[in-house]
Amino acid sequence: MSKFLIVEDDSTFAQIIEGFLIKSGFEVLLASNTKQAYKLIDQQDFDLLLVDYRLPDGTGLDVLKYAREKGIATPTIVMTSFNDVRTAVKSIQLGAFDYITKPVNPDELLMVIKNSLAKDEAEPVVADDNFIKGKSEVAEKLHQHIALVAPTDMSVIIQGESGTGKEHIAKTLHLQSKRSTKPFIAIDCGTLSKDLAGSELFGHTKGAFTGALNDKKGQFEAANGGTLFLDEVGNLSYEVQVKLLRALQERIIQPIGSTKTISVDVRIIAATNDDLANSIQQGEFREDLYHRLNEFKIQLPALRDRGKDLELFINHFIALSNKELNRNVQAIEPDAKQLLLDYDWPGNLRELKNVIKRMVLLSPGDTAGTASLPDEMKMAVSQLSKNSGTDLKAVNEQNEKQLITETLQKVRFNKSKAAKLLNIDRKTLYSKMERYGIE
Numbered sequence: 250m251s252k253f254l255i256v257e258d259d260s261t262f263a264q265i266i267e268g269f270l271i272k273s274g275f276e277v278l279l280a281s282n283t284k285q286a287y288k289l290i291d292q293q294d295f296d297l298l299l300v301d302y303r304l305p306d307g308t309g310l311d312v313l314k315y316a317r318e319k320g321i322a323t324p325t326i327v328m329t330s331f332n333d334v335r336t337a338v339k340s341i342q343l344g345a346f347d348y349i350t351k352p353v354n355p356d357e358l359l360m361v362i363k364n365s366l367a368k369d370e371a372e373p374v375v376a377d378d379n380f381i382k383g384k385s386e387v388a389e390k391l392h393q394h395i396a397l398v399a400p401t402d403m404s405v406i407i408q409g410e411s412g413t414g415k416e417h418i419a420k421t422l423h424l425q426s427k428r429s430t431k432p433f434i435a436i437d438c439g440t441l442s443k444d445l446a447g448s449e450l451f452g453h454t455k456g457a458f459t460g461a462l463n464d465k466k467g468q469f470e471a472a473n474g475g476t477l478f479l480d481e482v483g484n485l486s487y488e489v490q491v492k493l494l495r496a497l498q499e500r501i502i503q504p505i506g507s508t509k510t511i512s513v514d515v516r517i518i519a520a521t522n523d524d525l526a527n528s529i530q531q532g533e534f535r536e537d538l539y540h541r542l543n544e545f546k547i548q549l550p551a552l553r554d555r556g557k558d559l560e561l562f563i564n565h566f567i568a569l570s571n572k573e574l575n576r577n578v579q580a581i582e583p584d585a586k587q588l589l590l591d592y593d594w595p596g597n598l599r600e601l602k603n604v605i606k607r608m609v610l611l612s613p614g615d616t617a618g619t620a621s622l623p624d625e626m627k628m629a630v631s632q633l634s635k636n637s638g639t640d641l642k643a644v645n646e647q648n649e650k651q652l653i654t655e656t657l658q659k660v661r662f663n664k665s666k667a668a669k670l671l672n673i674d675r676k677t678l679y680s681k682m683e684r685y686g687i688e
């Protein structure tokens with residue numbers, strides 16, 4: 250029986266979910282703050298963590314970070330209000346499996362849980378019709394580039410915002426290469442603790458460090474002949490970056506604690522949300538490794554920049570959700586459609602897929618209306634349209650907020666660095682963050 254930990258301070262809501270999940274056949278433990286959660290995570294193994302974003306003594310992301318630092322890769326779902334969707338996007342970057350927006354619909358929750366548990370089982374990489382290419386100019390160019398670079402052995406960096414489909418493109422490159430019958434192994438470098446990353450990639454020998462009870466084969470060796478996909482590559486520690494560079498240059502690896510080297514033939518595809526050039530400037534990413542990885546760069550467009558593809562994706566996700574949820578949505582009312590087209594989709598394809606699934610779930614008939622779309626999305630759109638008018642002050646504020654948020658993300662929320670980049674003092678940065686509600 251799968252065991253879940255729910256971390257939620259609203260006790261009534263926690264009990265409702267607990268009851269529902271127990272009825273669905275799961276074992277559930279509850280924690281109401283981060284401290285209790287840490288204690289339980291230390292004591293027991295869980296198959297899934299379901300964490301609320303806002304907790305009395307921290308956030309759900311703290312719980313996620315705590316687990317990841319301990320080397321616990323349990324799938325984690327973050328529950329957030331729709332207004333926090335940008336935070337949710339950050340949680341995915343930190344290695345959360347998915348997020349779900351409140352109010353939580355039980356059927357939707359069960360669906361997300363089912364997906365996250367299924368993800369644990371290794372699936373062979375095969376092309377499937379759950380994915381479409383898009384027909385916009387950027388999409389056509391993107392697929393031309395993929396067709397050109399896929400058959401080569403060049404290392405590729407895929408850069409794009411969270412949820413733009415980087416992992417899917419990495420699989421496509423593998424499938425279109427001569428390595429397609431060999432393994433494709435994806436590693437989320439964001440979820441690897443500093444200590445475990447080396448051993449995960451290169452393996453270790455028995456007794457190499459406390460807890461190394463047996464010899465362990467690393468993922469480099471496991472991917473031999475095939476492709477290794479390093480997601481969130483910017484999160485690798487400097488030490489591991491050095492080893493990775495050696496592996497790429499010399500095509501050999503050395504398991505931790507071993508004196509022997511092993512030859513490997515692996516193609517690397519790396520993905521990043523950030524501009525690695527910035528991390529290089531900050532001294533966080535090695536420039537030599539960057540150039541070795543960047544033999545070819547693929548820039549994935551944000552959904553808001555994909556023009557007519559947005560409509561294609563909407564229809565595609567409706568068809569998928571109809572099938573999955575046994576619904577029959579054939580049309581969207583014009584005002585609901587307009588909302589979908591006007592929204593700026595910070596979570597990109599992942600967010601669109603979630604919103605459409607929810608819309609289909611809440612639409613028993615053949616037409617979906619605005620009632621099936623989150624209220625907060627409507628508010629976000631009206632805010633966006635307000636600010637895109639002639640109100641200069643609002644436009645400036647919106648730009649300023651966006652710039653501050655992006656800069657903070659770039660420097661991983663190091664306020665001194667952000668203030669320096671923005672050319673303002675720390676105090677001004679703090680007061681602006683407070684004014685714009687940036688956490």
Ligand SMILES: Nc1ncnc2c1ncn2[C@@H]1O[C@H](COP(=O)(O)OP(=O)(O)OP(=O)(O)O)[C@@H](O)[C@H]1O
Pocket residue numbers: 341342379380381382409410411412413414415416417418480522598599602
């Ligand atoms: N071309 C596509 N057609 C249909 N669905 C897609 C496509 N590309 C991505 N998706 C869906 O969008 C979601 C996000 O995709 P993916 O995980 O590849 O993004 P990502 O950029 O790697 O995200 P992250 O940076 O958060 O790891 C997934 O649910 C995936 O199934």
